[in-house]
Amino acid sequence: MTTIHAWFSSEWALRHGSSIFRKPGGSTVNVTRMNLDPLSKSAEGQDEKYVGAVVCSEDGGCVQPNRLVDGISGRGISGQDRMQGVSP
Numbered sequence: 001m002t003t004i005h006a007w008f009s010s011e012w013a014l015r016h017g018s019s020i021f022r023k024p025g026g027s028t029v030n031v032t033r034m035n036l037d038p039l040s041k042s043a044e045g046q047d048e049k050y051v052g053a054v055v056c057s058e059d060g061g062c063v064q065p066n067r068l069v070d071g072i073s074g075r076g077i078s079g080q081d082r083m084q085g086v087s088p
Helices: 010-016 079-083
Strands: 003-009 018-022 028-031 033-035 048-055 062-069 076-078
Touching: 003 010, 003 028, 010 018, 010 062, 018 048, 028 048
Parallel strands: none
Antiparallel strands: 003 033, 003 048, 018 028, 018 062, 062 076
C-alpha cells in the first residue's frame, strides 16, 4: 500500500472542493492537497492543516472524489456537475 502526504484547507475547500481519502489505519479525512514531500508548502499560503499520510488513489485510497459543498452546511455537488453547470 502506497501512501502520500495530505493537507486540508477550509478556505480552499469552500472555493474548490475537497476529496475524502482513507488513512492507512482505515479512518478517513478530507483532503485538499497531496504531495510526496511532507515539507512541501502550499503555493497559495492558505490555512492548511497537515492531516497525515493517506492511501494513494491507485491503491483504493480515494473514498470520494473532489466535491464542492454549497456553503459550510449545504448540499454537495461533484466536480463533474460543476463543469456541466449543474447546481445543488
